[in-house]
Amino acid sequence: MATMVEVARKAKVSISTVSHVLNGTRNVEPETRKRVLAAIASTGYRQDALARALRRSQTDSIGLVVSDAGEPAFAEMVHGVEHAAVENGLTLVLANSAENADREKKAVQTLLNRRVDGLILARAAESDPALLQALEQEKPPTILLDRIFSQLPFDQVGADNRETMRQLVTHMIVSGHRRFALVAGDVRVPTLQERMGGFTDASLEGRLGLDEQLIITGTDREALAEELGNSLRTGQITAVIACSTPLAALSLRTLARAGISTPRDIAFATFDGFDNSDLFQPRVTTVRQPAFDMGAAAVHLLVERLRTPEASPRTVRLQQRIEWRESTEDYRRQPAGD
Amino acid sequence: MATMVEVARKAKVSISTVSHVLNGTRNVEPETRKRVLAAIASTGYRQDALARALRRSQTDSIGLVVSDAGEPAFAEMVHGVEHAAVENGLTLVLANSAENADREKKAVQTLLNRRVDGLILARAAESDPALLQALEQEKPPTILLDRIFSQLPFDQVGADNRETMRQLVTHMIVSGHRRFALVAGDVRVPTLQERMGGFTDASLEGRLGLDEQLIITGTDREALAEELGNSLRTGQITAVIACSTPLAALSLRTLARAGISTPRDIAFATFDGFDNSDLFQPRVTTVRQPAFDMGAAAVHLLVERLRTPEASPRTVRLQQRIEWRESTEDYRRQPAGD
DNA sequence: CTGTTAGCGCGTTCAA
DNA sequence: TTGAACGCGCTAACAG
Numbered sequence: 001m002a003t004m005v006e007v008a009r010k011a012k013v014s015i016s017t018v019s020h021v022l023n024g025t026r027n028v029e030p031e032t033r034k035r036v037l038a039a040i041a042s043t044g045y046r047q048d049a050l051a052r053a054l055r056r057s058q059t060d061s062i063g064l065v066v067s068d069a070g071e072p073a074f075a076e077m078v079h080g081v082e083h084a085a086v087e088n089g090l091t092l093v094l095a096n097s098a099e100n101a102d103r104e105k106k107a108v109q110t111l112l113n114r115r116v117d118g119l120i121l122a123r124a125a126e127s128d129p130a131l132l133q134a135l136e137q138e139k140p141p142t143i144l145l146d147r148i149f150s151q152l153p154f155d156q157v158g159a160d161n162r163e164t165m166r167q168l169v170t171h172m173i174v175s176g177h178r179r180f181a182l183v184a185g186d187v188r189v190p191t192l193q194e195r196m197g198g199f200t201d202a203s204l205e206g207r208l209g210l211d212e213q214l215i216i217t218g219t220d221r222e223a224l225a226e227e228l229g230n231s232l233r234t235g236q237i238t239a240v241i242a243c244s245t246p247l248a249a250l251s252l253r254t255l256a257r258a259g260i261s262t263p264r265d266i267a268f269a270t271f272d273g274f275d276n277s278d279l280f281q282p283r284v285t286t287v288r289q290p291a292f293d294m295g296a297a298a299v300h301l302l303v304e305r306l307r308t309p310e311a312s313p314r315t316v317r318l319q320q321r322i323e324w325r326e327s328t329e330d331y332r333r334q335p336a337g338d
Numbered sequence: 339m340a341t342m343v344e345v346a347r348k349a350k351v352s353i354s355t356v357s358h359v360l361n362g363t364r365n366v367e368p369e370t371r372k373r374v375l376a377a378i379a380s381t382g383y384r385q386d387a388l389a390r391a392l393r394r395s396q397t398d399s400i401g402l403v404v405s406d407a408g409e410p411a412f413a414e415m416v417h418g419v420e421h422a423a424v425e426n427g428l429t430l431v432l433a434n435s436a437e438n439a440d441r442e443k444k445a446v447q448t449l450l451n452r453r454v455d456g457l458i459l460a461r462a463a464e465s466d467p468a469l470l471q472a473l474e475q476e477k478p479p480t481i482l483l484d485r486i487f488s489q490l491p492f493d494q495v496g497a498d499n500r501e502t503m504r505q506l507v508t509h510m511i512v513s514g515h516r517r518f519a520l521v522a523g524d525v526r527v528p529t530l531q532e533r534m535g536g537f538t539d540a541s542l543e544g545r546l547g548l549d550e551q552l553i554i555t556g557t558d559r560e561a562l563a564e565e566l567g568n569s570l571r572t573g574q575i576t577a578v579i580a581c582s583t584p585l586a587a588l589s590l591r592t593l594a595r596a597g598i599s600t601p602r603d604i605a606f607a608t609f610d611g612f613d614n615s616d617l618f619q620p621r622v623t624t625v626r627q628p629a630f631d632m633g634a635a636a637v638h639l640l641v642e643r644l645r646t647p648e649a650s651p652r653t654v655r656l657q658q659r660i661e662w663r664e665s666t667e668d669y670r671r672q673p674a675g676d
Numbered sequence: 677c678t679g680t681t682a683g684c685g686c687g688t689t690c691a692a
Numbered sequence: 693t694t695g696a697a698c699g700c701g702c703t704a705a706c707a708g
Contacts, residue, residue, distance in 0.1 A: 003685060014695040019687060029693060044476070049451040050392045051685035054700050059388065061431075061452075072613065075413035082434045086441075091448055093399075094432045096420045103424075110429055113387040114399075138382070252617045275410065279590045280618035341701060352679045357703060367677060389701035392684050 002043040011039035022047060053115065061091040062302060063111030066122045067099050067147075071245055073272045073291045074122065077145065080295025081120060088303050090117070101128045112140060118302045122146045126188065141305045145298045147190045148315065155301045157294055157316040161191055161271075164287050164320040165198025166205075168269060169241070172328060173206035177239040177267060181214045181231055183224060183247045195243045195271060221246075225254045232258050232266075239267040239328075248273060248284070268327040283325035290318045340381040349377035360385060391453065399429040400640060401449030404460045405437050405485075409583055411610045411629045412460065415483065418633025419458060426641050428455070439466045450478060456640045460484045464526065479643045483636045485528045486653065493639045495632055495654040499529055499609075502625050502658040503536025504543075506607060507579070510666060511544035515577040515605060519552045519569055521562060521585045533581045533609060559584075563592045570596050570604075577605040577666075586611060586622070606665040621663035628656045 008015040013032055020026045021036045028036075039045075053059040064081050066074045078094065085092045093116055097104035104127055111119060118141035132152060135142055148158040169180070180203075184196045196215065203213045214237065216227050228251060231237060240255070240262075242248035248270035255262065262268040262282045273286030297316055305311070346353040351370055358364045359374045366374075377383075391397040402419050404412045416432065423430045431454055435442035442465055449457060456479035470490060473480055486496040507518070518541075522534045534553060541551045552575065554565050566589060569575060578593070578600075580586035586608035593600065600606040600620045611624030635654055643649070 005685085015686080016688080016695060016697095017693090020694090023687080025687085027693070032694085046447070046451055048392075048453060048685050049448075050388055050397065050453050051700090052687075054386075054388045054392055054702090055685080055687045057700070070414075070417055072410060072413070075410070075416075076408075078413075078416070078432070079408055079434070082432060086433070086445075091452060092432050094416075094420060094430050095424070096417070107424075109384070110387075113384055114429060115386060115388050249614050249617060252614075256617070274612070274614060274618075276587050276590075276612055279587060279594070280612075280620070282618070343701085353701090354680080354703080355678060358678090361703085363703085365677070370678085386701050389684090390703075392686090393701080393703045395684070 001048075002045040003048070004045070006043055007036065007039045007045045010043060011035040057115070059091075059115050059117055060089060061093055061114070061116050062118045062120060062299070063093045063095065063108075063114070063116040064120045064122075065095045065097055065104060065107045065111070067097045067104070071272075072275060073245065073289050074146075076289075076291035077122065077295040077298075080292035080297075081299055082295075083292075084296035084299035088299060090299070090303075097123075097127075099126070101126050101131075104128070105131055108135070112138070116140075118142065118306060120145050120298045120302060123149075141302060141309065143298045143302050143305070146294060148194075148317075149190055150315075153313050155305055155313050155315070157297045157301060157318065158191070158194075159289055159294065159320045160317045161194035161320070162198040162201065164322065165195045165241075165271075166201045168285075168287060168322055169199055169202035170206060171322075172239055172267060172269070173202065173208070175328075178208060179212045179214075179237045179239070180208070181216060181228060181237045181240045183228060183240065183242045183251050184215050184217045185224065185243055185247045186219050187217050192243050199241070221250055225250050228254045229258055232260060237266065239269070241268075242270040245270070245272040245274065262327045263329055273323075277323070277325065282327045285325045285328040286323045288321050288323055290320065294318055339386075340383040341386070342383070344381055345374065345377045345383045348381060349373040395453075397429075397453050397455055398427060399431055399452070399454050400456045400458060400637070401431045401433065401446075401452070401454040402458045402460075403433045403435055403442060403445045403449070405435045405442070409610075410613060411583065411627050412484075414627075414629035415460065415633040415636075418630035418635075419637055420633075421630075422634035422637035426637060428637070428641075435461075435465075437464070439464050439469075442466070443469055446473070450476070454478075456480065456644060458483050458636045458640060479640060479647065481636045481640050481643070484632060486532075486655075487528055488653070491651050493643055493651050493653070495635045495639060495656065496529070496532075497627055497632065497658045498655045499532035499658070500536040500539065502660065503533045503579075503609075504539045506623075506625060506660055507537055507540035508544060509660075510577055510605060510607070511540065511546070513666075516546060517550050517552075517575045517577070518546070519554060519566060519575045519578045521566060521578065521580045521589050522553050522555045523562065523581055523585045524557050525555050530581050537579070559588055563588050566592045567596055570598060575604065577607070579606075580608040583608070583610040583612065600665045601667055611661075615661070615663065620665045623663045623666040624661045626659050626661055628658065632656055 004015045004018045008018045018036055021028050021033050068074050082092050095107035097107055120143045122145045142154050144154045144156040148156045182199050185192050187193045187196055214231050218224050240251055242251045260266050269285040271287045272289055277284055277286055342353045342356045346356050356374055359366050359371045406412050420430050433445035435445055458481045460483045480492050482492045482494040486494045520537050523530050525531045525534055552569050556562050578589055580589045598604055607623040609625045610627055615622055615624055
């Protein structure tokens with residue numbers, strides 16, 4: 001690899017001149033600039049971003065830690081982050097915590113060692129609280145993505161999970177449902193907690209009895225499926241709501257095993273959901289996360305933060321859209337009480 | 339940020355000793371090592387990967403350029419690459435070319451400027467041939483992922499697209515189909531070309547007439563849909579095969595618009611396909627790409643290449659699995675000729 | 677077993 | 693308008 005020295009020699013200038021034409025950081029005689037450019041072309045010189053970063057103490061790169069690169073919603077977020085990053089002249093360094101506190105910590109360490117200019121964290125469910133405290137100490141510019149912890153002094157971007165869930169459930173109550181099963185999953189995850197919160201809100205407003213709201217929580221898929229299956233078998237429940245894509249898959253599978261189909265026998269809705277839902281049966285009513293936009297928003301917040309490090313933290317909540325489909329349409333069965 | 343100098347001073351040793359306990363690169367008295375470790379902890383020192391990389395001319399990072407971060411198959415590849423990367427102590431720098439030659443070139447430039455130790459490329463369809471030539475010149479360790487160009491002197495990993503398509507079509511011919519529509523899409527993409535090749539192979543072996551193999555190629559979605567729609571309306575075709583997820587979506591949508599349903603009226607199969615296919619109707623027969631494994635394989639090849647730069651290039655083809663489902667099962671209509 | 681020191685390739689002051 | 697020279701933080705060769 002050619003370095004500046006070779007370019008300088010070839011162009012018969014000093015390396016400082018080369019640097020300046022490269023960065024446009026001071027005026028240089030058109031004539032000499034031309035010579036330099038020619039020398040660059042002929043040597044195949046390429047600026048060493050490492051040395052440059054070391055010297056400027058700025059890498060023009062950001063780190064992104066996602067908790068599950070597998071889920072489509074996260075993949076879209078990554079996509080959005082990458083897109084907005086290049087738009088802002090930033091390179092993206094990606095790490096995956098696989099929902100594991102230890103890997104998450106290591107990932108953050110690695111990224112910090114690489115001197116990324118900023119960090120975007122979609123935190124793991126069992127994330128070590130100490131991690132965030134440590135970050136508060138060192139205060140590298142950090143954005144929390146998707147999973148919002150409201151009392152934290154960080155910039156954050158998420159979706160209005162609680163409100164959207166409230167709307168979803170309210171609508172279903174209005175159309176006659178009274179006995180719900182909410183497949184909530186791991187409620188240590190703030191996102192899922194918010195969704196559960198929205199369900200509770202709507203239940204209160206709709207004056208649902210406690211026995212009419214079955215909330216299924218937990219980490220173990222088998223256990224979740226079994227609990228759902230059992231309660232389905234009572235025949236009371238008229239609507240199932242899943243709080244994430246994996247929970248939806250699990251729920252649909254459980255429904256199928258129990259010989260229950262939607263929308264004929266039961267109503268069904270989910271958050272996040274599946275791609276191309278309108279091509280397939282059952283057409284599932286889905287709360288779509290603006291995942292791409294969330295990723296992009298995180299980058300924008302980060303860029304802002306880099307510009308004004310002392311500004312007070314902001315939380316951005318993006319709106320979600322409810323895509324109503326047949327799985328919640330065909331409600332005919334009325335609960336016994338009516 | 340604390341530097342080695344501060345750690346050294348605090349531990350009353352030289353910076354070289356600090357470096358050596360950090361990297362375990364030479365023996366050091368347990369006593370002094372302890373002092374150093376203590377100093378590191380108390381200063382909150384963190385090794386600067388930039389300076390280290392500059393000095394060693396090795397970044398322990400790899401660059402990945404994907405052509406469409408949106409498609410699930412690519413998302414899975416990214417996932418696989420990331421996973422295998424950390425396993426090998428490598429950090430992943432991600433870029434997206436969005437199927438655009440220009441962005442792809444810029445991405446490669448950026449990555450090279452960052453002095454990544456190696457490159458993994460899932461190339462864009464309209465990728466500039468000059469790009470690869472340039473790479474051959476500079477020869478940074480490079481792996482071509484998913485889209486294989488057989489005559490190129492690079493390590494490559496792909497799937498056995500041709501063979502799998504041949505099997506798929508042969509099986510369908512055997513079960514009685516004779517009039518196919520292949521939605522092939524942009525056949526400049528090697529992957530899609532291979533799949534088309536497999537279709538032709540099977541047609542030959544199955545003695546299909548030329549009028550019995552409708553191959554729909556092109557870039558414009560509208561045009562593809564229209565051509566498929568038109569040929570569907572002739573009522574001759576008994577099987578549609580889509581060569582990628584977006585093409586499958588487009589095909590299913592076209593079928594729906596034409597009032598044709600699978601498997602009742604027509605057989606349907608696709609490559610790549612949709613997540614959780616077994617939960618939804620129609621249950622689509624799908625050739626599943628081992629995307630995660632392909633990503634991981636690319637990293638392994640890269641690590642090998644870094645170890646032995648002069649070894650001759652290898653091409654790895656991973657096997658694909660055909661997931662047979664109902665969309666190809668229910669074949670009753672026989673072509674008029676039988 | 678430990679310390680001194682010369683760069684890695686750049687950006688940036690200071691002087692001319 | 694240009695050049696000389698220092699140092700970012702680190703590794704590794706050399707010396708002791």
